[in-house]
Amino acid sequence: MRPTAQFNLFTTLMMLALQMLPINHAIANDLLRGPYLQNQSPSELTIRWRTSQAVNSRLWWGKNQGELTHQSGADSLTTEHSLTITGLTPATVYHYAIGYDQTLLAGNDPTHFFTTPPMHGETSPVRFWVLGDSGTGNNDALAVRDAYLQYSTQQPTHLWFMLGDNAYPLGTDEEYQSAVFDMYPQILRQSTLWPTIGNHDAANADSVTGTGVYYELFTLPHQANSTGHGIGADSGTEAYYSFNYANIHFIILDSDETLPSFRQAQLDWLQSDLMLNQADWTIAMWHHPPYTKGSHDSDIESRHLHMREHILPVLESHGVDLVLGGHSHSYERSWLIDGHYGHSNTFDTDHIVNDGSGNPHIDTAYVKPPAGVMSHQGTVYVVAGSSGKTSSTQGVAHPAMRNIEALRELGSMVVEINGLSLTAQFLRADGQIEDLFTVIKNDALFNNSFDD
Amino acid sequence: MYQPHYRLGFLRYLLLIWMCSCALLASAHPDLNSRQHHLEQLQQTTGQADWIFAKAMLYADSDHPGLALEVLKTLTDKTVTDPKSNFRMARLYLRLKQPDLARKYLLNHFKKFPNAQPDITISTHILLAEIAVRQQHPQTAVNHLNQALMLNPELPAHLYVLTIRAMSMANYAATEVFETLKTGLIHHPGYLPLLELNIQQAMTYSDPCIIDQAIEQLLKQYPRHPNWQNNSGRSTR
Ligand SMILES: [Fe+2]
Numbered sequence: 299m300r301p302t303a304q305f306n307l308f309t310t311l312m313m314l315a316l317q318m319l320p321i322n323h324a325i326a327n328d329l330l331r332g333p334y335l336q337n338q339s340p341s342e343l344t345i346r347w348r349t350s351q352a353v354n355s356r357l358w359w360g361k362n363q364g365e366l367t368h369q370s371g372a373d374s375l376t377t378e379h380s381l382t383i384t385g386l387t388p389a390t391v392y393h394y395a396i397g398y399d400q401t402l403l404a405g406n407d408p409t410h411f412f413t414t415p416p417m418h419g420e421t422s423p424v425r426f427w428v429l430g431d432s433g434t435g436n437n438d439a440l441a442v443r444d445a446y447l448q449y450s451t452q453q454p455t456h457l458w459f460m461l462g463d464n465a466y467p468l469g470t471d472e473e474y475q476s477a478v479f480d481m482y483p484q485i486l487r488q489s490t491l492w493p494t495i496g497n498h499d500a501a502n503a504d505s506v507t508g509t510g511v512y513y514e515l516f517t518l519p520h521q522a523n524s525t526g527h528g529i530g531a532d533s534g535t536e537a538y539y540s541f542n543y544a545n546i547h548f549i550i551l552d553s554d555e556t557l558p559s560f561r562q563a564q565l566d567w568l569q570s571d572l573m574l575n576q577a578d579w580t581i582a583m584w585h586h587p588p589y590t591k592g593s594h595d596s597d598i599e600s601r602h603l604h605m606r607e608h609i610l611p612v613l614e615s616h617g618v619d620l621v622l623g624g625h626s627h628s629y630e631r632s633w634l635i636d637g638h639y640g641h642s643n644t645f646d647t648d649h650i651v652n653d654g655s656g657n658p659h660i661d662t663a664y665v666k667p668p669a670g671v672m673s674h675q676g677t678v679y680v681v682a683g684s685s686g687k688t689s690s691t692q693g694v695a696h697p698a699m700r701n702i703e704a705l706r707e708l709g710s711m712v713v714e715i716n717g718l719s720l721t722a723q724f725l726r727a728d729g730q731i732e733d734l735f736t737v738i739k740n741d742a743l744f745n746n747s748f749d750d
Numbered sequence: 751m752y753q754p755h756y757r758l759g760f761l762r763y764l765l766l767i768w769m770c771s772c773a774l775l776a777s778a779h780p781d782l783n784s785r786q787h788h789l790e791q792l793q794q795t796t797g798q799a800d801w802i803f804a805k806a807m808l809y810a811d812s813d814h815p816g817l818a819l820e821v822l823k824t825l826t827d828k829t830v831t832d833p834k835s836n837f838r839m840a841r842l843y844l845r846l847k848q849p850d851l852a853r854k855y856l857l858n859h860f861k862k863f864p865n866a867q868p869d870i871t872i873s874t875h876i877l878l879a880e881i882a883v884r885q886q887h888p889q890t891a892v893n894h895l896n897q898a899l900m901l902n903p904e905l906p907a908h909l910y911v912l913t914i915r916a917m918s919m920a921n922y923a924a925t926e927v928f929e930t931l932k933t934g935l936i937h938h939p940g941y942l943p944l945l946e947l948n949i950q951q952a953m954t955y956s957d958p959c960i961i962d963q964a965i966e967q968l969l970k971q972y973p974r975h976p977n978w979q980n981n982s983g984r985s986t987r
Contacts, residue, residue, distance in 0.1 A: 506876055508906050509869040524940030524971055532940035534907020556845055559880060563908035570942045598813055
């Protein structure tokens with residue numbers, strides 16, 4: 299039968315429509331990893347994934363599911379896909395899909411979306427999740443994950459962090475697959491993961507040269523300032539970096555690498571970065587915490603000592619508010635403290651800025667002056683390294699950690715910042731909140747508490 | 751019939767040594783109990799060299815450098831059959847303040863593994879440069895750093911700074927230093943130490959235009975930089 303002109307037109311239009319939309323006919327096995335979100339700023343985001351065969355990379359996105367009107371791609375054939383979207387609108391929800399040619403591998407469904415951060419300095423609510431030493435890939439890690447997902451069903455995770463030892467025992471690609479990519483697929487595709495390097499990750503990575511598995515897997519802001527990810531200084535490396543999210547300046551450090559020239563470069567960068575920082579909140583994290591009597595002892599082990607003696611004075615003189623660490627597989631938390639850089643037996647009341655619990659349900663929140671970066675107004679230190687397992691402790695409390703012995707309990711940290719109020723909680727794997735503290739930046743309150 | 755029993759006996763002997771060392775370690779540090787599990791995993795999943803190396807690391811991390819060295823010495827040229835272990839061993843020797851042994855294994859890398867992945871070769875050059883700087887051999891350091899940067903010009907920015915400092919120590923001509931600075935700034939346009947070194951280097955030319963250009967380059971990246979935003983260090987045109 300001879301086709302009619304009408305039929306031809308219809309077919310052509312159909313073909314055109316099909317070419318414009320991704321088609322979902324790929325074999326599920328083609329997608330081995332991801333998609334996972336990286337290196338997010340108010341206007342940019344990198345999306346990465348891995349395929350079993352070398353194919354080109356395609357990314358579709360838009361403000362409504364089913365209307366992914368924007369497309370970007372790379373024609374080179376690869377199994378490791380990484381595409382960066384630019385020109386995004388801040389504080390906006392986007393839906394996306396990934397694939398190759400016109401083949402959709404994942405997305406264009408209710409679970410593939412991301413929210414861009416607000417402009418730097420804006421004070422919109424921010425909620426983030428922190429995992430420490432989560433890399434076991436076992437049932438303990440699963441329990442911690444599920445407790446968080448259940449706790450957060452109605453609330454967003456704007457960003458999330460790993461405090462190091464993200465994949466045991468050697469931080470290999472296979473271990474990352476099971477401990478990270480197979481463990482947190484849902485959150486990886488919706489919220490940007492900001493990792494920290496731990497001693498186990500470093501077994502297959504070299505921070506000095508920025509090479510190895512950890513550095514191959516993550517895209518991090520080594521040029522944060524010059525690419526608009528932060529208001530600080532470019533670190534020139536992915537080993538340590540900073541970025542801004544709303545009114546918060548996040549600093550991620552490498553506490554594992556011991557080469558003196560590396561340590562000096564990190565310290566010099568930290569000083570410049572903090573000098574330029576004007577955010578309301580400054581939050582720093584690294585793997586080896588400055589104060590711990592958990593499965594590690596910060597009085598003995600050299601990496602803890604280095605961070606306490608050399609990094610803390612710089613951070614505190616630039617008004618850091620919260621410091622997070624792992625390595626000890628337990629939970630410990632300080633008062634609002636300042637100026638303690640020595641052995642635990644030298645800690646005394648002079649170092650305590652506020653000796654309350656910081657829990658407004660028990661006594662009062664910690665109060666600090668409001669102007670973003672003020673020197674030596676007190677910092678809360680947290681060890682949260684029990685997101686994958688717990689380990690035996692030293693059997694004594696570190697005096698800086700409120701004289702409370704390390705808690706051998708599986709869990710993770712949930713932190714919420716709303717304007718000038720920060721609340722952090724330790725969420726146990728059984729869903730219970732074990733600890734809660736609030737820090738408020740308020741002039742009137744600060745002056746009152748100061749007068750008291 | 752005899753051989754399997756002999757093997758079993760030998761394995762038992764190995765296991766006993768390992769358990770004793772773990773018990774000893776555990777008494778030195780409570781967390782070592784939990785790390786025993788990791789060692790078990792390592793022993794099952796990795797080669798002998800990896801396992802011995804992990805044990806040495808455990809001693810080093812637990813403030814037992816002497817024991818770490820003893821364990822490390824059981825790793826010989828025969829057991830180190832891959833470039834990664836060779837490099838790790840050198841790293842650990844350097845950490846244990848044995849730069850000569852570290853250098854021996856690093857130089858071994860070029861001889862034994864000429865076709866190794868560039869990443870490990872680069873890391874080897876960087877460590878050799880670090881040792882050379884410590885031993886006051888800036889020219890050797892420059893050579894190694896240049897080779898590393900040639901293999902991968904996008905290496906972390908601080909390595910350009912190290913190279914420039916070593917070049918200054920080795921009395922390189924200003925033009926050569928400027929070339930390295932220029933390359934560094936192409937790959938790391940916003941790295942402050944490089945931008946500041948660039949201003950310092952420009953000052954050696956005593957040409958106000960070159961100095962102004964270097965300051966402008968920094969201010970383009972950091973308009974709010976307190977040391978430069980008022981152009982206080984600036985020359986008069
Ligand atoms: Fe660790």
